[in-house]
Amino acid sequence: MALVNIAYLVASALFIFGLKGLAHPRAAVRGNLLGALGMLIAIAATLLDRRIIGFEWIIAGMVAGSAIGTILAARIRMTAMPQMVALLNGFGGGASVLVAGAEIIQAVRSPVREIPVQLTTATAASGLIGAVTFWGSLVAYGKLQGIVTEAPVLLPRRHGINALLLLASLGLGTVLVLAPGSTWTYALLVIVSSALGVLLVIPIGGADMPVVISLLNSYSGLAACATGFVLNNNVLIIAGALVGASGIILTSLMCKAMNRSLPNVVFGGVGGAVASASPADDVYAGRVKATSPAEVAMLLDGARRVAIVPGYGMAVSQAQHAVRDLTNLLESRGTAVEFAIHPVAGRMPGHMNVLLAEADIPYDKLKEPGDINPTFEQVDVSIVIGANDVVNPVARSAEASPIAGMPILDVDKSRTVVVIKRSLSPGFAKIPNPLFAADNALMLFGDGKKMVTELIAALKGA
Amino acid sequence: MDVFVTAFTIFVLAIFVGFEVISKVPPILHTPLMSGSNAISGITLIGAIIAAGAKETALTTILGFAAVVLAMINVVGGFLVTHRMLRMFKKER
Numbered sequence: 001m002a003l004v005n006i007a008y009l010v011a012s013a014l015f016i017f018g019l020k021g022l023a024h025p026r027a028a029v030r031g032n033l034l035g036a037l038g039m040l041i042a043i044a045a046t047l048l049d050r051r052i053i054g055f056e057w058i059i060a061g062m063v064a065g066s067a068i069g070t071i072l073a074a075r076i077r078m079t080a081m082p083q084m085v086a087l088l089n090g091f092g093g094g095a096s097v098l099v100a101g102a103e104i105i106q107a108v109r110s111p112v113r114e115i116p117v118q119l120t121t122a123t124a125a126s127g128l129i130g131a132v133t134f135w136g137s138l139v140a141y142g143k144l145q146g147i148v149t150e151a152p153v154l155l156p157r158r159h160g161i162n163a164l165l166l167l168a169s170l171g172l173g174t175v176l177v178l179a180p181g182s183t184w185t186y187a188l189l190v191i192v193s194s195a196l197g198v199l200l201v202i203p204i205g206g207a208d209m210p211v212v213i214s215l216l217n218s219y220s221g222l223a224a225c226a227t228g229f230v231l232n233n234n235v236l237i238i239a240g241a242l243v244g245a246s247g248i249i250l251t252s253l254m255c256k257a258m259n260r261s262l263p264n265v266v267f268g269g270v271g272g273a274v275a276s277a278s279p280a281d282d283v284y285a286g287r288v289k290a291t292s293p294a295e296v297a298m299l300l301d302g303a304r305r306v307a308i309v310p311g312y313g314m315a316v317s318q319a320q321h322a323v324r325d326l327t328n329l330l331e332s333r334g335t336a337v338e339f340a341i342h343p344v345a346g347r348m349p350g351h352m353n354v355l356l357a358e359a360d361i362p363y364d365k366l367k368e369p370g371d372i373n374p375t376f377e378q379v380d381v382s383i384v385i386g387a388n389d390v391v392n393p394v395a396r397s398a399e400a401s402p403i404a405g406m407p408i409l410d411v412d413k414s415r416t417v418v419v420i421k422r423s424l425s426p427g428f429a430k431i432p433n434p435l436f437a438a439d440n441a442l443m444l445f446g447d448g449k450k451m452v453t454e455l456i457a458a459l460k461g462a
Numbered sequence: 463m464d465v466f467v468t469a470f471t472i473f474v475l476a477i478f479v480g481f482e483v484i485s486k487v488p489p490i491l492h493t494p495l496m497s498g499s500n501a502i503s504g505i506t507l508i509g510a511i512i513a514a515g516a517k518e519t520a521l522t523t524i525l526g527f528a529a530v531v532l533a534m535i536n537v538v539g540g541f542l543v544t545h546r547m548l549r550m551f552k553k554e555r
Contacts, residue, residue, distance in 0.1 A: 015502050016479060022495050023486040025551040032498050032548055036541040039505070046508045052515030057527045061514055065534020072535070073542035081493055081547070088500050088540050091532040095506045098529035102513035102522040109518065118466045217496050220503045229469055231509050237469055238476040239505040245480025246499040250492060343489055350492030354547055362554040363490050 007045030008235035014038030015239050019246070025363050042235055078358040079315045082348040086141040086213055089220045093133025096223035097190055100126035100230050104176075105183050115180045122229035124173030127186055128193045130223040135197030137216050143206060144347055150206035158203060159267065165196040204265070207312070207389070207428030209347045211254045211265045218247020250349050257343035259395075259405040280432040284424060287437035291444050293451065296381075296418050297458035299442075303380035306330055307372065309340045309409055310352045313386015313421065317448035323385065324359035326456050339365050340372045340382075340409045342390035369409055379414035386420065386448050388427030393435055402429045417441045420451045494547045501540025507533035 015038045021031015052058070076084045100123045107115045142148035155161065172189040179185075204212050221243025228236025255262050300306065308327070314320060327337045339361065345352045353366055376382070384391055387409075395406040411417050412435050419436060422445065426432060435441055444451050487495050510533045514526030 012476075016483060018502070019480075019483045019495075019499065020486075022491050022498065023483075023488070025491060025548070025553070028491060028494060028551070029545065029548045032494070032541060032544045035498060035502055036545075039501070039507075039537055039541070042505065042508055043511070046511050049512055049515075051512055054515055054517050057514040057523055058511050058530060061510070061527045061530030062534050065531040066538045068531075069535040069538030069540075070542060072539045073546060076543060078547070081497070081543075084539070084543060085493075085496050085500060088497065088536050088543075089503075092500065092503045092506060092536040095504070095510055095529040095533035095536065098525045098532070099506055099509035099513055102518075102525040102529070103509070105522050105525075106513075106516070106518045118469075213496065217500060217503075220500065224503045224506045225473060227506050227509050229466075229473075231512075232465060232469060233508065234469070234472055236505050236508060237473050239502050241473050241476035242480040242483070243499045243503040245477050246484040246495060249481065249484050250496065253489075253492075341489070343492075348493060349496060350489060350494070353490040354493045354550070357490075357547070357550040357552070360550075360552065363551050364554050366490050368489055 004045045004048060005234070007041050008233070011038040011042035011045070012235050012238040014041070015242060019242060078355055079318060080145075081354060082209060082213060082346070082351060083141050083144040085348060086137045086144060086216065089213070089216045090134045090137030090141065092220040093130045093137060093223045096126050096227045097130035097134060099227050100130065101183075101186060101190070103230050104180070104186050108181065108183055117177060118232075119230055120177045120180045121173075122226050123186060124176045124189060125226035126223055126230055127189045128169050128173060129219055129226055131190045131193035132197035132200065133216055133219040133223050135194045136201040136212075136219070139198055139201040140209060140212055140216060143201075144209060148202070152205045153202045155199070155203070158199060162196060162199055165192055165199065169193045169196060200266070203267075205428060206347070207344070208265050210344050210349050210351075211251055211258075211262070213348045214247050214250035214254055215266070216247075218244050218251060221245075221247055254344055254349060257407060259403070259407065280424065280426070283432040283434050284437050288424065289442050291418065291442035293444065293454040293458040296442070296444060296455055297461075299381055299416055299418070300330065300335065300459060303335050305379045306335055306337045307340050307376065307379045307382045307411070307414065308337065309342075309382060309384045309387050309391060309411055310356070311342075311345045311385065311387025311390060312347060313448050315346055315351065315355055316386065317450075319385060319449035319452055320355040320359040322449050322452040322456070323356070324361055326452050327361060329456055329459055337365065338367055338372060340369065340411070341366055342369060342387070342409055345387055345390055369407055373410045376410045376413040380416065382411040382414040382417045384411060384417065384419045384421075385452070388421070388433055389429045391435055392427070392429075392431070392433045394431065394433070401431060403431065411435070412438055412440070415440065418444055420444045420446065420448055422447065490551070494544050497540050497547065498544040501537050501544060504533045504536035504540060507537055
């Protein structure tokens with residue numbers, strides 16, 4: 001038994017080293033492998049546990065799970081990474097619910113000992129957090145995959161219903177602790193928490209997904225942690241706590257990047273029908289200038305510095321490879337190209353970075369707002385591809401705006417801004433963007449990938 | 463109670479370590495951080511393996527088996543997709 005626990009200690013240490021490796025892209029591949037090695041050691045040690053009397057179900061489950069996991073990981077497109085992470089999160093939460101369930105059944109059947117309070121409390125926590133994670137993640141997956149509408153689904157009295165469901169879950173948890181004789185209490189707790197999981201995520205709109213996924217990531221860690229308390233297993237507690245902390249950090253970074261509080265995001269509804277203070281017609285009337293790829297090519301001809309600002313639209317139109325070609329072409333003509341990346345661009349933290357890395361764009365060209373914002377005045381041309389709210393200058397001035405105070409990318413300060421966008425339709429915040437009507441802004445209307453490709457052709461032709 | 467306090471101590475300390483380590487991860491690696499930490503949270507697999515192998519009742523075996531499948535997808539899918547992503551990050555040649 002001591003040997004197994006030492007193996008778990010080694011695994012925990014490897015998890016910490018693994019996450020530490022992610023502090024730098026160069027060390028990150030090795031870090032991830034260290035984490036995987038830790039997992040392997042933990043699994044091998046567990047197989048030595050003397051409670052195990054048969055291996056057939058374990059092997060069958062591991063083979064099936066590995067096969068599905070491998071196929072998912074190999075096939076998923078980089079643009080679909082948010083869905084993938086949501087799904088994996090959900091599976092982790094689901095596993096915690098099932099493990100805690102098996103444990104409580106076993107404890108109730110066992111005639112020898114009284115059921116410890118720690119076990120029942122932790123089981124209730126696993127059931128609650130795990131079920132919320134599982135169903136919440138499935139709804140998030142559905143929204144990202146387009147199976148469920150991305151728009152917020154607002155039920156009447158949803159806050160009341162959610163409060164009631166949470167109280168019911170906590171009540172059932174208390175019953176489980178005080179009278180642990182029946183496993184039905186646990187089953188009921190899981191059902192109520194499942195409903196809570198669905199209802200918590202369904203009112204949250206698409207562009208708030210970076211926050212939701214981070215939060216669910218944290219929950220999946222906490223669910224594993226709770227299961228660790230059920231089993232009194234240190235490696236579960238440590239690994240779960242690490243993941244829980246990671247999710248909380250990301251959640252708070254995402255909230256800060258939108259200048260919104262966590263309750264404001266979680267209680268949902270933003271991005272639904274909002275009556276705008278300044279109607280789009282007033283903002284745009286007669287001031288929007290449409291341009292053509294040929295005209296932009298001429299602008300780029302004389303440009304020394306270009307900043308590209310990608311948004312979710314780049315992911316939707318799969319434009320990252322075309323953007324890479326444009327970058328290479330501009331650089332071959334002596335133009336410096338940088339990328340300005342907003343933390344909430346896309347549907348999960350770091351989404352844009354992964355897409356650009358996939359297209360072989362070196363990571364030292366990817367700049368955070370804090371680094372690139374002071375230099376926009378020296379940028380000759382900024383090219384915004386499928387981003388809207390994160391470049392809306394209203395965030396700096398209008399206090400009544402839904403995005404007031406949100407840190408944005410100051411593209412409007414560059415000499416010329418080219419916005420590649422299908423139409424003047426508003427972004428997630430449902431407000432018009434005065435940038436589109438600014439004197440130094442040109443609109444290149446069309447699909448991101450198509451427009452970038454035409455731009456490349458025009459540059460080569462010039 | 464002593465058992466719980468020991469476990470809780472480990473939990474609190476691990477949270478501190480987590481905050482220390484994760485706050486050093488740069489934004490460009492936030493997606494791999496999520497998928498990689500996700501894979502680590504698949505550690506529930508260990509509990510699932512014991513439940514599936516202990517054969518207490520038919521029901522616990524089924525629950526254990528299902529948990530092994532879910533957790534294994536989480537672990538294998540998570541580490542592999544993180545590896546796939548991290549290999550794409552290159553420095554300026």
